[in-house]
Amino acid sequence: MKKPRIYTINFATVYPLYVQKVExxxxTEAELLQIIEWLTGYDQSALIQQMERQVDMETLIDEAPSFNANSALITGVICGKRVEEIEDSMTQNIRYLDKVVDELAKGKKLEKIMREA
Incomplete structure (x- = not known):
């Protein structure tokens, strides 16, 4: 079975777009790194290593040091779909990342983005 396109996108090509969007x-890029670390557990150096390895989005999420359990508190629409209703967990986790980047770009406070139970 063919993987969804979103799985195969190279993270090193997506990250600069995230930076551009929030800036x-x-x-700031520092704020972006902070929310990515909250969600995935990747600190800046680990994220750079993943980009240097040219990993795709699936690998990035799959190898995340500690995908945040509070990610389930992320709700809303991304790419026309409610993230909380996406059934495929990998797609949902990738869309969680997209959603928190969108929230940052829309001016939401970091404390609100980095949800706590």
Missing amino acids: KKGR
């Missing part, structure tokens, strides 16, 4: 809205 265009007045946020």
Whole structure:
């Protein structure tokens, strides 16, 4: 069975787009790194290593040091679908990452993005 396209996208090509998106809205790359670390457990050096390895989105999520259990508290629409209703866990986790980047770009406070139970 063919993998969904979202799985095969190279993270090293996506990350600069995330940076561009948040900086265009007045946020910083440091804030972006903070929410990525909260969600995935990757610190900056580990994230750079993943980009140097040219990993795809599936591998990035699969190898995440500690995908945050509170990610289930992320709700809303991304790419026309409610993230909380996505049935495939890998797709859902990738979309959680997209969603928190969107929230950062829209000016949401870090404390609200990095949900706690």
